[in-house]
Amino acid sequence: MIDESGGGAASIGVRAPAAERWRARASVSRIRVALVDDHHLVLEGLRLVLAGEPDLEVVGDASTEAEAFDLVASTGPDVLLLDLTFPEGDGLPLLQALHARHPLLRIIVLTVLRGPETVRQAMLAGASGYVVKGARSRELFEAIRAVSRGERYLHSSVTAAIIDDSIHWLRMGGPVSAREREVLALLAAGHSATAIGQTLGISVHTVRRHVANLSAKLGLHGTTALTLYAIQNGFVRDL
Numbered sequence: 076m077i078d079e080s081g082g083g084a085a086s087i088g089v090r091a092p093a094a095e096r097w098r099a100r101a102s103v104s105r106i107r108v109a110l111v112d113d114h115h116l117v118l119e120g121l122r123l124v125l126a127g128e129p130d131l132e133v134v135g136d137a138s139t140e141a142e143a144f145d146l147v148a149s150t151g152p153d154v155l156l157l158d159l160t161f162p163e164g165d166g167l168p169l170l171q172a173l174h175a176r177h178p179l180l181r182i183i184v185l186t187v188l189r190g191p192e193t194v195r196q197a198m199l200a201g202a203s204g205y206v207v208k209g210a211r212s213r214e215l216f217e218a219i220r221a222v223s224r225g226e227r228y229l230h231s232s233v234t235a236a237i238i239d240d241s242i243h244w245l246r247m248g249g250p251v252s253a254r255e256r257e258v259l260a261l262l263a264a265g266h267s268a269t270a271i272g273q274t275l276g277i278s279v280h281t282v283r284r285h286v287a288n289l290s291a292k293l294g295l296h297g298t299t300a301l302t303l304y305a306i307q308n309g310f311v312r313d314l
Contacts, residue, residue, distance in 0.1 A: 140166075190281075205230060
């Protein structure tokens, strides 16, 4: 005679831990995503979109630079979606600081900015991916999954611009342009990239591109070397 109560108890005792282990594995395999954007509607929209993907889990969001540091420290996400525009200013220093503090964190820039120099600066600052806000949701999912695997991801709308811009940069060569002279003079006078941009009426990303062009043309790297060159060649003036 079979003891059904004992067999049942034994059967349940085996199945329950197995189910728990499966759920634990499923939970571990989900990609933990954090969101940083200064627009609450954008954050809410991202949460709704990402909630439909079973392998993605939103662990928190932030709308200021200070909150971004707390968010990453407290939730330990695998992937961070980060905008580059904040009321405090340029988001690139935030990106660089987050990457420095959390080198294993995969950061995807999600922004309206499409300029090739902005993309280049973001990747140099530590971004693993770059997606524009006009992208389709499936492209964002692809980006998150790709960077979580250790790959890099560039949205198709900026890839062509990066290639064209790089070709133009390689062909450009030649002497220092008038605009580059202005940037160099202001840089040598001690102005920051933000201040130079405000003085010349150009974006901070364009300023950084001019500095990068100057470094490539002159074979000089770093503000000190560029400043010395500007002084020696009479580019510095009263501003």
